Amino acid sequence: MAGDCHGMIDRRELLTAGGASLLVCALPGSALARPSLAEAVAGFTGGAPVQTGRVTLTIPPLVENGNAVGVNLAVESPMTAADHVRRIALFNEKNPQPDIAIFTLGPRTGRARIATRIRLATSQTVVAVAEMSDGSYWSSSASVIVTLAACIEDLS
């Protein structure tokens, strides 16, 4: 009798343990999924509101090769010690990882104008967010059509 009861508890424990392990299995999956564009931007701003404007993001609307997409960034700012751009971050919508680059500027940078080359895995939106010295955030976005993808293609 006691043995039977013990057996019941064992089964219950097993079942709950099984359920828990299922939950544990499900967690890494959600952790692996990349954060959305909005989540990535919120992670950069720390949840502060982001206004549209002051930032100019120039990308060709149609690119043939996603391996090297020219990006031009400009932020309207006098770049003085009292009023300058502190950081500019670039985010993408559909690459395996949302971050592209974070630039740190200061009054000695002279002008908030940056050019670089990025990778885009597919046609998507690219967002630039600028953090000003007064703590405000400004953004601009551009959508790009990519005909040859980057990042995830395999060597053959």
Add this chain to the structure above:
Amino acid sequence: MTRALVNVPKTAKRGDVIDVRAMIAHPMETGYRMGPNGVPIPRDIITRFECLYDGEIVFAAEFFPAMSANPFISFSTVATASGTLTFRWTDDAGKVETATAEIAVS
């Protein structure tokens, strides 16, 4: 032999905003690609770039795998005094590559 290319004007007037361009030869392997044997190619990217004007950081950048191979960056700085601009790239393994350029400010 350095594998970096930097472009800084040789001379400038004091207070001028000068354009600076820097590029380094690096595969910027994303870690998302599979090799011919089906094994993922390990990630190998430059994570940090810094530009120092006479030892003081005037511009810095943090890179992610979405930066193109041979990362190129163009920015500007204020010509404050004659001196040296040092460019520093740090990769995943912590290896640091540097390049320098002299500027004469009148």
